[in-house]
Amino acid sequence: MSIRFLTEEQQQSYGRYVGDPTPVQLARYFHLDDTARQLVNKRRGDHNRLGFAIQLCTVRFLGTFLTNPIDVPQVVIADLAAQLDITNKNCLPRYLERPTTHWEHAQAIKLHYAYRDFSEQPFHWRLVRWLYERAWVSDESPSILFDLTTARLVENKILLPGVSVLVRLISSVRERVAKRLWLLLSKLPNAEQTNQLEALLFVNEKMRPTLLEQLRRSPTRTSSSALVNALNRLVTIRSLGIRQLPVAKIPPTQLKALSRTALTVRAQAIARMPSSRRLATLVAFAYVMEAIATDDALDVLELLVKDLLSCSAREGKKERLRTLKDLDAAALQLSQVGRVLLDPNCDDEKVREKVWRLLTKDQLTKAVTQVEELARPPDHNYYQELLGRWRQARCFLPTLLLTIEFLANKAGQPILAAWRFLQSIEGQTKPDMKAAPLQVVSKSWGRWVVLSDGRIDRRAYTFCVLEQLVEGLRRRDLFVSPSERWSNPQAKLLQGRAWESARSHVCRALNLNPTPVEELNVLRQQLDEAYSRTANNLPNNAAVRIEVTKGRETLTISNLDKLEEPDSYLLLKQQVESLLPHVDLPEVLLEIQVKTGFMDEFIHINESFARVRDLSTSICAVLIASACNIGLTPLVRPDLPALTRSRLTWVEQNYIRPETLVRANARLVDTQAQIPLAQNWGGGEVASADGLRFVVPVRTLNAGPNSKYFGQGRGITYYNFTSDQFTGFHGLVVPGTLRDSLVVLVGLLEQQTSLQPKELMTDTSGYSDVVFGLFWLLGYQFSPRLADVGEARFWRLDTNADYGVLDKLARQWVKTHLIEQNWDDLLRVAGSLKLGTVSAQEIMRALQLGKKPSTLAKAIGELGRVAKTLYLLNYVDDEAYRRRILTQLNRGEGRHSLSRAIFYGRRGEVRQRYREGQEEQLSALGLVVNVLVLWNTYYMNTALNHLRLQGTLVKAEDIARLSPLAYSHINMLGRYHFNLPSELLDGGMRPLRDLNDFPETWGETPCM
Structure with a gap:
């Protein structure tokens, strides 16, 4: 070591x-x-x-x-x-x-x-x-x-x-x-398992890549064959039998840390390790890899079922458009018959005679048949088109039924029963469908599954179960083990003796009472005071008015007027910006390294001391390659040892990892917090969260469609958190445009800087009652910018209270009995989140997804309605509060503009295929943005001191409006050289490239 x-x-x-x-x-x-x-x-x-x-x-x-x-x-x-x-x-x-x-x-x-x-x-x-x-x-x-x-x-x-x-x-x-x-790990496998593990590192004539490299490669396509390959990969890993070994005494953190070596280091490097370390690394890899492979297979399954449904819907709509002309013609003919029936001057005896004069019997029969064939009921879901994809489903269904064993909570038991029935009939040509559990069959599927003669259609039943299976997985009513992303979040909550011993500590840490009565009394008093204050101030609040819409009173808030920029601020801004030196991006990184040593947090993955001369230069180049999205090629300098391709590739593979990026970023954030100018902007207790969208043009599972942001393609969202000191203290990648409310808590609970934000501001998309409830339980203030307050509901705890002009707005009553009955579970959820036994994203997904929320989710939502109403009343009553929210959100938007300017290469598209690679690249982008923010803050602070020494009057309110997000003085596009080598000046030729010297391709290297 x-x-x-x-x-x-x-x-x-x-x-x-x-x-x-x-x-x-x-x-x-x-x-x-x-x-x-x-x-x-x-x-x-x-x-x-x-x-x-x-x-x-x-x-x-x-x-x-x-x-x-x-x-x-x-x-x-x-x-x-x-x-x-x-x-x-x-x-x-x-x-x-x-x-x-x-x-x-x-x-x-x-x-x-x-x-x-x-x-x-x-x-x-x-x-x-x-x-x-x-x-x-x-x-x-x-x-x-x-x-x-x-x-x-x-x-x-x-x-x-x-x-x-x-x-x-x-x-x-x-x-x-x-x-x-x-x-310990090297002694666990038997001789046969040892040989199988060692074989992972060998290269044979049939397989050019080693089996280790094949197993590390996650799927990138969404198809039946891709799902079968992902399941076969899981079967291969299971065949090693490592999960059956007695590893309970070894901490999971040690297994994960050791497995990271096998997940990133080349197989040849692992093969050169001492035997005990090599075997231990492979055991840890196989143990952790089973959960990763399970998650990958379920990711493919989720996307595949989603594609089957969407493709069937598209085909159905196309077919409907194609036959619309025939349907219109038949409907017009039938309308003529209808008019005859409606004509009061036509006797009943002459109806048929008059109809036959308009249409022949064959024409009427044809029109009726055509309408019956082409018309669709109001609840049509294009299931008929889905049934036509039966052969595609049969490509993966047998392997899926055989490989994955699902577990379920109480709500998921009907789906699990139906899935086990499908397992029991697999392989039968004509199974007896009478015993099929029908609880899982929804109303929309009913007429397709149960035919008119009472028989159960196997194809329709299977597709119904698949759809419900995926929906149950999303709600976490169904789950698997081992798994990270599809596991049971309820099992990770504090339970039994662990919760009994932690309850008092959690209550003290969160400043909550162990019984709900006292907390509800306090909330009732706060709510009454807030209603009274807002009602009393309403006559003098010109920006807020009560309107009657459809017989109901609603609030309307005028948009905030743009604040005029005083001449003193504009002059100060111009003076400060004119004093900032022009500099190249690499110099900024190296200068901040001298000031903070943030690159010292990048240590070798093997944890052995592996330092070389000018390592910071190499790390700087790799960070720029990722953050600017230009790859290593533009930064390679064969004449400089620190910038040769082999050196940069070595640094990229061994030093740049999520954990080192997080530690380096934390050092930057902590340094920014100590600068006097940054302290004028804020104390780090306020933050905002918003998403930055990127198109992903390569095949990947970790991307989703959204025509508004990604056009015809797919993309990802880098959801990042910005402090009131302009620094980004956390970020995560989500596929497509996942609801903000599912990830809004992650940044506060999982960030590793010295900042302690207590209030988080978001756009409306981050809002839900459950989010408000969890924020309140954890001691945070949730402050979303509301697009339309008139649509928001105001709730009350006291049914007899009179809130004056706001009394009719408070139409809803909070169900306090739900809060009281589930109070201990509410504390348990909050304590588990605070102590880190369960991730915020898992809990948010389990609580918010699904049409039928659990009792726990309802209780948290009821508590959130109280917290939301308190926030709404403050939001309505205080214009300065609304402006403060807007100011903080604008800081996040300003960081996004700077991020776009830095991430200029390859049309600003992310071309990493794997989620880990995407997170690593965008974390590097966030790190470089923080470097620029810190550099600007240093020099702006120095510029302000310079102006003060010259006798310039600098107002505190003008300083508070300055921003370190300017970048016109920073060159990010590199330098070009116009000097030809001497041999070329004499008419010579450049040497041809080595066949083995291929430029790197982003996203091609498999990473877990």
Whole structure:
């Protein structure tokens, strides 16, 4: 394991003062209580008293004694001198005249306050055991373990050792953990399984790629054959039998971390590993890969069933348009017969005679037959066309029935029963369909499944079950195991003893009462106050009026007028922008690397120290290749070692990963938060979320259609979260244009920066009652921009309250009994989300998808209606609040404009085939956007200071309107060279390319 994982900044700050302590730190670590004063006052002379106090507070704060005990910030000296009533602080240098005094004072402090040396037993052994257990159960980076260990040493009054001692200890412990993991995993498979795993790395004459590379390759097409291939891939992985091995004692995080090596590193590199590590890596790969392969197969199934339904609908509509002329002609003929019947002057005896004069019997029979054949009932769903695709369904159905075993909750039991019936009749030419469970058959399918003579049509029944199966999977009424994306979210919630022990902690962390009565009383009071305040202010609120529409009162809010930009702001903006230097994009990244060291977060995937000269230059080039969407070719320089193709490819494969991108981005966000200018824009407690759309022209499962954004093609949405300091602190890729409400919570719960946003602003698409309810439970404020408040419903808790002019608007009553009856489950969901046992996207999908919400979803929705009404009343009453929401959303839109400018290559289209590759590329884009935002903020802050020094009046309200999203001064298009090599000036020819030197193709390398 590497012992060089700390940055130079971390090494320099270890055991030393880095800047002045904050007022909170001064109060906590540097306050002298009565005991400390007694110890201090035993020393003779002000210099000894002050020096002793400094050493005492230093060891409290840093966990160690300094070589130069008075090398501390002046604020510390001033604070302690004031506490000791020492007016002459210049006496402190005398403390250095007698070096033995420092040592004697340090020993006295150690003795009195029970500080221990790092090597003292049994404390050292306990520390090593704690560190080992921490490294075993988690996948934390060595730098995080270093910080945690330092904090633990300080907390337990163990003096910090030298930085190299602690680094070597962490490295040795992590090495022991890795070797133990390799040893345990390598012993699990038997001889036959070992041979099968080793065979994954071999290349034979029939298969050019290794079997490992084939298994890593996810499906990219939506077809019957693609689904069969995906299922066969799952069968191959299952045949290894790794899931049957006893791996329960090994933490899942370790298995996932080890499997990442096999999912990304070339098979040849794995083959060169020591035997125990190689076999352990393959075991972890096979274990994790079974869940991945299951998810991929179900992804194909979902899209395939969706395509079958949509294609049948399109064919039905085309056929209907084609026969519309014949239908019209027959209908017109029948209309003539109808007019005869309706004619009051025509006797009943003469009706037939008059009809036959208009139409012959054959013509009338033909018209009736034609109408019956071509006309469609009002509830027609084009199922007849779907039945014509029976042969396509039979291509994959036998394999699907045999391979996937579904599980179900109570709501999904009818679908599961129908699916098991299909499994029981598979292979039978003429099965007995009388025993088919019909609970799954919907009303629209009824006339197709159950024929007029009572028989059950096998084809219609099968398609009905397939449609309901996919719908049940989306609602998570059906699920599979093992799986990540299609598993049962309910099983991941805190349960049993785990929930009983965590309940009180969750209630304290979320500031919620364990019983619902008190919370409802508080909400009732808040709601009454909000209604009263809004009603009282309504006569003076010119932007809001009550209108009567269709006999119902509704609210109408006028659009916000554009704020005029004062001349002082326009002048300041022009001055600041004119001071920003012109710079090339690579220089921006390298300069921010010098200032923040964010590229140091990119470590080699094997976790061994693999650093080369000018690594930051190579990482910079790879980031630009991804963020600008231009690939590596434009950045290759054969004459520069850091920019050769082999170096860039090596860096791209081994250093650029989702986890390293997240850590690097967190460092940028944390740095931005410390700049005074950014603090003028906001404190990081407010954020917005919005989606950035990209067309994906290659075949992929992770894309969806939307003609508004993607035309005739398919695309993805990069849903990203922007802080009020203009930084993007999280992002995720969703196929197509998935509802924002399904992912809106993810950024707040899963982001890894120091920001703690409490309020999230979105467009209307992110809104739902369930979202409001979950936000309230988790202690967040949800603030969507509402396109039409008049369509929103206002709810009440007090049925007898009179809200004046708003009383008729509050027409709906919240069902408090649902909240009360399910309160413990509401707390359990919130606690599980907060503690990370279940992902926000899984819970949101389970709660919001489906036409029949569960009781839990209804209870959360009822709670959300209260929170939504409180928000609506504030939104209606406060124009400044509405404008603040608009301002924050505009910041997110501004980041999108900057992202588009950076992502200029290949027409701004994402050409990665796999979801992981798309997330990696767009995360790199978000990282580069944050680099530009941070660079602009640095220089804008410097420009403002420059203007102040020149005597320019800078108003705080003008500073708040500045934006670091300008990019006209940054060159992103690269530089072109116009110097020919000398051999070409003499009429020579360039050397031909090597046949093996192919340029990279985005999206062709399979990645999981």
